[in-house]
Amino acid sequence: MQKIIFKNKNIITVISATLISLSFMGHWILKDNFYSEFMLIIASVIGVLPIAIQAYQALKVKVVSIDVLVTIAVVAAFAIRNFEESAIVTFLFLFGSYLEKRTLNKTRKAIKELTEMAPETALKLTEDNKYIEVGIEEVTVGDMILVKTGAKVPVDGIVISGEGSVNEASITGESLPVSKSVDSKVYAGTILDNGTIAVNADRVGVDTTFGKIIELVVEAQDSKSEAERFIDRFSKYYTPLVLLVAFFVWLFTRNIELAITILVLGCPGALVIGVPVSNVAGIGNGARHGILLKGSEVIGYFSKVDTIIFDKTGTVTIGKPVVSETIYYGEKKESDLLYLASIERESDHPLANAILESIPLKNYIKVDKTEVIKGKGISAAINDDQILVGNYSLMKEYGINVTEEMIDDIERLELQGNSIVITVINNDIKIIVGVKDQIRDKVKEDIELLKRLKVKNLVMLSGDNQGTVDLVSKELDLTESHGNMLPEEKAEFVENRIENDEIVAFVGDGVNDSPSLALAHVGIAMGSGTDVAIETSDVVLMNSNFSKLPHALALTKATARNMKQNIVIALAVVFILVLGVMFSNIVSMSVGMLVHEASILVVILNGMRLLRFNMK
Amino acid sequence: MMTKKIFQMETISCPSCIAKIEGALKRLKGIKKYEVLFNSSRVKVEFDETVLSSKEIIDKIEKVGYTVLSEK
Numbered sequence: 001m002q003k004i005i006f007k008n009k010n011i012i013t014v015i016s017a018t019l020i021s022l023s024f025m026g027h028w029i030l031k032d033n034f035y036s037e038f039m040l041i042i043a044s045v046i047g048v049l050p051i052a053i054q055a056y057q058a059l060k061v062k063v064v065s066i067d068v069l070v071t072i073a074v075v076a077a078f079a080i081r082n083f084e085e086s087a088i089v090t091f092l093f094l095f096g097s098y099l100e101k102r103t104l105n106k107t108r109k110a111i112k113e114l115t116e117m118a119p120e121t122a123l124k125l126t127e128d129n130k131y132i133e134v135g136i137e138e139v140t141v142g143d144m145i146l147v148k149t150g151a152k153v154p155v156d157g158i159v160i161s162g163e164g165s166v167n168e169a170s171i172t173g174e175s176l177p178v179s180k181s182v183d184s185k186v187y188a189g190t191i192l193d194n195g196t197i198a199v200n201a202d203r204v205g206v207d208t209t210f211g212k213i214i215e216l217v218v219e220a221q222d223s224k225s226e227a228e229r230f231i232d233r234f235s236k237y238y239t240p241l242v243l244l245v246a247f248f249v250w251l252f253t254r255n256i257e258l259a260i261t262i263l264v265l266g267c268p269g270a271l272v273i274g275v276p277v278s279n280v281a282g283i284g285n286g287a288r289h290g291i292l293l294k295g296s297e298v299i300g301y302f303s304k305v306d307t308i309i310f311d312k313t314g315t316v317t318i319g320k321p322v323v324s325e326t327i328y329y330g331e332k333k334e335s336d337l338l339y340l341a342s343i344e345r346e347s348d349h350p351l352a353n354a355i356l357e358s359i360p361l362k363n364y365i366k367v368d369k370t371e372v373i374k375g376k377g378i379s380a381a382i383n384d385d386q387i388l389v390g391n392y393s394l395m396k397e398y399g400i401n402v403t404e405e406m407i408d409d410i411e412r413l414e415l416q417g418n419s420i421v422i423t424v425i426n427n428d429i430k431i432i433v434g435v436k437d438q439i440r441d442k443v444k445e446d447i448e449l450l451k452r453l454k455v456k457n458l459v460m461l462s463g464d465n466q467g468t469v470d471l472v473s474k475e476l477d478l479t480e481s482h483g484n485m486l487p488e489e490k491a492e493f494v495e496n497r498i499e500n501d502e503i504v505a506f507v508g509d510g511v512n513d514s515p516s517l518a519l520a521h522v523g524i525a526m527g528s529g530t531d532v533a534i535e536t537s538d539v540v541l542m543n544s545n546f547s548k549l550p551h552a553l554a555l556t557k558a559t560a561r562n563m564k565q566n567i568v569i570a571l572a573v574v575f576i577l578v579l580g581v582m583f584s585n586i587v588s589m590s591v592g593m594l595v596h597e598a599s600i601l602v603v604i605l606n607g608m609r610l611l612r613f614n615m616k
Numbered sequence: 617m618m619t620k621k622i623f624q625m626e627t628i629s630c631p632s633c634i635a636k637i638e639g640a641l642k643r644l645k646g647i648k649k650y651e652v653l654f655n656s657s658r659v660k661v662e663f664d665e666t667v668l669s670s671k672e673i674i675d676k677i678e679k680v681g682y683t684v685l686s687e688k
Contacts, residue, residue, distance in 0.1 A: 053681070054636075054681060057636060057679070057680040057681050058632065058635070058636045058639070058680070060680070061636060061639030061640045061642070061643065061680060062639055063632070063635045063636050063638075063639040065632035065635060065636055066632045067632065097629065100629050101627065101629040104627075104629050105627060105629075108655060111655075111656075218656045218658075219656075221653075221655040221656055222653035222654060222655050222656055222658075235635075236635065239632075276654050276655055279655070280655040
C-alpha cells in the first residue's frame, strides 16, 4: 500500500491539481459551493496521504521532519473546515518536491555522467581460447581482455597485441587520441577510437585510475564543511522548535490559522539544501573541466587563497630539459663525449637524460667506481682516466681549476636559464653543457589571470640554481622565487607562510613534493593520472594541465559565493515571511507554502548556474 | 569484527530524508558508525556482523520508505 502510494506520487499530484481546478471552476462557473467543497476535500485527502505516511515513518524513528509539520497543518486546516487551504498546501508541497527532485538531479548530472562512463562489460579470454562477454565484476587481475573499435577499455593494463588509437579524455581531460601498440599502457574508462587490442589486466574495478577518480569525486560531493555541519545540527532542533512555537501560539491566541501558518513557514528547506547544491554543482563543473576538487573544505580554503607556491620543474616548466649549448675546452675529442655519455647512462637524473638524448651513440664503454655525490654530480673511472661529471660546487669540492673564460661561460649560461653540467677528465675541464627546461605553454597568461583573481603572492621554489629560477620568475612576472631548495626546505617554506597567517596553496607534481602538498592548506597536484598525485592532494589538475589552475581558482570562488548567496536567500525568505505573518494578513498557509517551495527552487537553480560556469 | 558497507539508495532529494534514515539506523543494535550522503544518495555504515546483518539494515531503511538499490 505504502509503496503504491509512493510510486504514484506524481499521479496523485496531477489528480490533486485537476481536482483543485475543477473545484474552482465549480465555484466560479456553476456557483455550486457544495460541489466545489467536495472536490477540495477529495484533493486534500489523497494529497495528504503520501505526506502523512512519510510523517508517520519519521515520527516512528523520533524525527520531527517537514512532513510532520505539513501533515499537522493540513489536518488542522481540514478540522477547521478550511478545505481550500488544505488542498492547495498539499498540492504545492507535492508539486514542490517533484520539482526539487527534477532540478536536484540536474545539479548532480555532471558527476553522474562521470560515473556512468565506467565500463560495465569486458571481452574476456576463456580457457578454451575464446573471447566471451562478461560483466566487469567477473574480470580479475591477469585476465586477457580484447577491446574492439569503439569500445571502452575495461581495465588498466598493458597492450599484449594489436594497435589502435585511444581517446583518454576520461583520465586526462585531453581529447586528442593517443596511439597505442604492444607494451603501451591503457587505462580503464578510455575509449578505443580505432583498431583492436588485447590487454593484460593489471588493475580492475575501483583499483583502476578511473575507478579511483570516480570514488574521489563521489566522496567529494558529500564532504561537509564546518558551516554545513552547523546547519545540519541546527535543522535537527529547528523543526521541533517550530512545532513548539506553533503550539504555544495556538495556546495563547487560540488562533488556529495563525498557528498552522507558522508550521508551514517553519519548514527549513532552502537553508538545508542550499549549500550541498552549490557544492555538488561546483565539483561537477570541475570534473567536466579536468579539475578534481576534493570536497567543500577545499573549496572554502582555495577560494580565499593568499599565496600560491609553485614547484618549478614539472609544474611551471615541462620537466623535460634539453641541451641548449655544449662548449669544449682544449682539443675536441670524440672520446670525451663518449665518456660523458657512458657516465650519464648510469644516472636517472633528468639532466642526464637530456645529455644522453643530445649525444647520439650506439655503444658505450664500461664505467668503474661510479660514486654519486648527492646534489653535486658523479665521480667515476674509465680505463685509467679519472672523470667527474657535475655542477660548479663539485669542482670546488675536488679543487678543480676553473679558468676566467670558463667562469664567464658558466655565468652567461646560467643567466640564460641553463643548468650547468661540467665534465672533468684527469683534473682538466673538457666540456661544459648547458641544459634548459622549457616553460609550459601559456603559463605567463595563466599567471596573469591568477593575479587578476586577487592572489597576492605567486612564489616559485626550485632545486635549480638561483640564476635559472630568477630568469623564469622574471619572465613570468612572479612576486618571489627561491632556488637551491631541497624538498624538505620547500616544506619548511610552506610551513613558515602558513604560520604567517597566509592561506597557502602548493602546486607540485605530487611525487617529490608530497610533504609540501600535504602541509599546504590546498595541495594541488599536476597529475597525469598518477595515483600518488590523486591520493595526497586536495585538488588534482588532470593531464598536468597548468592552464586549468585559473579556472579551478575562479570556480572555487564562484562556488563559495554561490553558497553564501543560497544561505542569504534562505534566511531572507524566512525573515520576510515571519514579518509578513506578524504585521499583515497577506501571508496565509498556502502563500507560505508557495514561497517556501519557490525559495527551494531558487537556491537549486542558483546552484545549477555553477554547472555552466566558465572563466572566459 | 566491524564490517563496513555502502548502500546505494534511490535518489534522495529531501533533506529530511537524511534525518529519517539516520533516525532509523541510530536505533539498530550493533551499529557503530553511520552516515547518510545526500548528493551521492548513499548510506555508509560500520557495524558488528555478529549482532547485525546487512539485510536487517536494508530492511530498516526500507521500512522508513527508501529503496536500497545495491550494496557493496
